[in-house]
Amino acid sequence: MADLQDMLDAHVRFELARWQGEALGATIVGEVDAAYRFLGTVTFAELLDPEAVAESAVAALCRLELDAAQLADVAVAAVDAARGYAQGSDATLADVVSHDRFTEVATAAIGLTGVRAEAIAQITTSEVYAKLMSHVLYQGIKNYLQSENPVAKKVPGAAALMRFGQNAVNAAAPKLEQGIDRQLTAFVASSVADTIKDSQAYLSRVLTPEVLGAVADEVWQTNSQQALTEVAGMVPPEQLEPLTRAAMAALLEARRTDVAEDAVRSMVTAYFATYGDVPVASMLTDAGLTAEAVAQLLAPAVAAALASPAAADYLAERIRARLGDFYASYAAAEPAG
Known part of the structure; x- marks a missing residue:
């Protein structure tokens, strides 16, 4: 049992090391390259079922229960921040x-x-x-x-x-x-x-x-x-908030309608009809999302996310939890003595 625990600890350290320091970049590049090699061998239709994708999209975009008040608060804060930036900017609309x-x-x-x-x-x-x-x-x-x-x-x-x-x-x-x-x-x-x-x-x-x-x-x-500051000044903040809340309420109401569900299904169906036979990697690459570009985007983002001790501890905890189940099942399967 002690040997299994030592193996678990070593395995956790090995997995964790792949997501730390200089190894992080190599890990991301390796995973992205492997994913793109696989995605180059399958089409959208082979990888995903159109009806399942449509139902998932409808569930996420149209049926998911959302807190309207919370979303409105977030939208108001975002719009207010954008207005604040515009007021302090000397950029023009031509910029x-x-x-x-x-x-x-x-x-x-x-x-x-x-x-x-x-x-x-x-x-x-x-x-x-x-x-x-x-x-x-x-x-x-x-x-x-x-x-x-x-x-x-x-x-x-x-x-x-x-x-x-x-x-x-x-x-x-x-x-x-x-x-x-x-x-x-x-x-x-x-x-x-x-x-x-x-x-x-x-x-x-x-x-x-x-x-x-x-x-x-x-x-x-x-x-x-x-100037953007002049444009921002056209809408007083006391009028911007009710406008933003009204727009969010209209959007959230529209997403729950049958029309929205039918529109989402139609878009998914049309997408698969047009691109269903195209290899996924080819589609991504043609759009500019090459394996190199994706890796370059992910590496600094993941590094920043794991920079805090709390995030690193969480990652170690999840790795140990995932591997621990396997080692525990292996220990239970070993004959006694």
Whole structure:
């Protein structure tokens, strides 16, 4: 029994040494290389069952019980930290997104003709847009009658005289202007439907890819040199927190719907249909995750994680627990004497 205990202690020291000092890098490189050699011999479909992956993804993304309040607190803290960084940064939006990338995204968005048509239709049929058009028509007609009609333009001082006369009339008959306003308002109300229809057709006609491209370029020229601190200042912290909490609540609610589950299943199915016959290592390598890159990422991260005595003690404890079961079973199987 003493020999088994000595063997267990030696085995634990051997395993633990592989994760310490200079041996750690060699261990990670060796394990990653071995994994990639294996993954180069199997495809996604051979390694994983699509239906099982889909159900696991649904369980993790859609059905896992999460503490909404805790997640909201974490999100608020993260967003607040990002805002704090932006406020103290002298970087500009151009330092975050290059002009080429912005143009690429804008060009792709401009190409969504169906979305553009639907957006124009929904905007121009909204109640807010109708009120805006009514206001513009009313003010335009009223201003024209007061100052831009032929009499006011051709007769010197006529515009001022008309305004003086209007003021005099208002003083003598205050209800007269109200009556005129009611008639003008009624005229605008009866005309606004046709005006909105015309404006919808006009927007659809003039918002060509060339025009939208020019608008996108103007947006870039106007905002690209804006400092992040200015952008952060647009949203006060007291408004950012409720916005973040509302967004998290909406996200957590959406993930529990049947639509979310069906979407996850569809994505997994589509992925396997496209890449199921591709060797896993080839897919990872083509994406830039070569064995060397993965090892270089893991080595410092694992070293940092095991640098604390508490983490090292935990690793030793888990190694001993895993190996101890084997040695205990071996000892129990030995015949007595």
